[in-house]
Amino acid sequence: MTDPELIEGILRRDRNAFQYLVNQYQKPVIKTACYFVGSMEDAEDLSQEIFLEIIRSINSFKNNSSLSTWIYRITINKSLNMARKQQRHGIMLRVESLFGHRQGQKEGFSHEPSTCLSDLDEKEKRKLLHEAIGRLPENQRIAFVLCKFDDQSYKQIAEIMKIGLPAVESLIHRARLNLQKYLTPQFSEYKTS
């Protein structure tokens, strides 16, 4: 099914088109959302909203970008909204814990600088990686996730983010550097020594 056929089908509310849309984009949508909302489970739930939004707003799709670029933009916007909500909720929890309403809420990054990454099991490593990605500034996070987890080219990322190629390159480099600093705090010392 070509993009115009798919768009036409979605406009007609044709179930075959819906099925094709989901089969084609389910994985990139969920895998992208995952690094903004923090877990695969939340991303799977959010993906339902994302696909509904794609279908509802297909009227507003303009042919000046590819369908995939447009879908990525919706995915990122929806995911960022969800992440901001989670963040606000997190801040509320921390405020509450400050006033003693809640106990045992972990604040900020859970990685102890003394912990050696190689000593952690896969689950702990994944959690840390997600936390570290979650700490990246939004633009760095978008560029990095699209590049590393969705295999998008710099050109595609530039299109999705509506920025130039050098900016993409710089964002990805800074994101990688920051990740390294978060995950191996001794890295900052190395860099300056």
Place this chain on the structure above:
Amino acid sequence: MDCKHFRNNIFAYQEGLLSAEDLRLAENHLLSCKACEKILADVRVVDEMIHVEKTLEPAPFTSTRILQRIDNEFSETRKPPVITLVRILQPVTLALALVCGILIGSYTARKDSPPAKQASNSTEKLEFLRANLFITDFADEDKNPVTNK
């Protein structure tokens, strides 16, 4: 290549993006510098974490769940008339079949019970009704029907 130069290019080195000449210089530096070798090990651990993370897939049946949600949301607008007709006809046919079953069942039961064969006059008919409908308290006039009305 000195430590500063190597560390500035460490990601490019790890991703194989260095020119042949820079690669040779970097490898020479690594042979003689334990500190940079340690940093490179850290970079590789994080790269490995990214690599493992990348292989993870959404849970199976996620697409089914998404499609179900889409069906729920857009069911009225998308269903062709044939499907709607089938949805109406199905319960109607079932109900008809059920009624037919009950009628045939009760007819067979009556046929098998002895009073049905004998019911020739009105008293016998009443007995038959009593037996079949489980009515025990008829009025007297029903027991002795007045014929001269």
